[in-house]
Amino acid sequence: MAWRSSGSSNESLINNLARNGLIESNRVKEAMLKVDRAHFAPYSAYEDSPQPIGHAATISAPHMHASACESLLTYLQPGSKVLDIGSGSGYLTAVFANLVGPIGTVIGIEHIQPLVDMGNTNMAKSEDGRRMLDSGQVQFVKGDGRKGWLEGAPYDAIHVGAAAAEHHKELTEQLKAPGRLFVPVAEGYLQYIYVIDKDADGSVHRKKLYGVQYVPLTDAPK
Ligand code: SAH
DSSP: OGGGGOOSSHHHHHHHHHHTTSSOOHHHHHHHHTSOGGGTOSSOTTSSSOEEEETTEEEOOHHHHHHHHHHHGGGOOTTOEEEEESOTTSHHHHHHHHHHTTTOEEEEEESSHHHHHHHHHHHTTSHHHHHHHHHTSEEEEESOGGGOOGGGOOEEEEEEOSBBSSOOHHHHHTEEEEEEEEEEEEETTEEEEEEEEEOTTSOEEEEEEEEEOOOBOOOOOO
């Protein structure tokens, strides 16, 4: 299904994702239409596939970005606070910002400085992006995402863009009650998307969704 969504423009890619049922809601569609993938993907920006962006990182495939937005959508309301761990290209950080704007905030965290810089540079390619950076609506920070980012906590939604080796407790601790975490977790040689809800009473519920292939959440390179 995925490759069939590729397009010749940002608009056709997003329309194809919607037509193929990979984008379900109008809010996600509108937010993805507002962010030109060409500002974030170095080549073949409108292909529905992951691509290398340097530093052993990849920009995830558009259908995975769509799936993350759909899964977190209840917690991506105007005014929500979001943490995007392993922000890489900054693409999904920008889409989240459109979903929670203009008063919500998104922090993208990376453990490699050139990728923090890449997020900033890519965002600054559009007027909208520059406005979001200037206002503090979007911020990219450097740190080990396995520990979340305490300075900005608690969050309505946390997205993890790399596969965790375990269920890091810091991430659920930094969720609001209610709040939701979207995280790929490695189990042996396989990886699965987990959606983890913290309910209003503080109880935590894990739901295992589907198998995926992400780059791992690791120690920073020396
Ligand atoms: N959401 C990004 C995905 C980038 S790939 C995008 O679609 O563009 C995963 C990213 O996780 C890489 O950029 C990698 O540098 C980052 N990463 C890996 N381990 C990390 C860690 N411990 N802390 C923060 N970022 C990490």
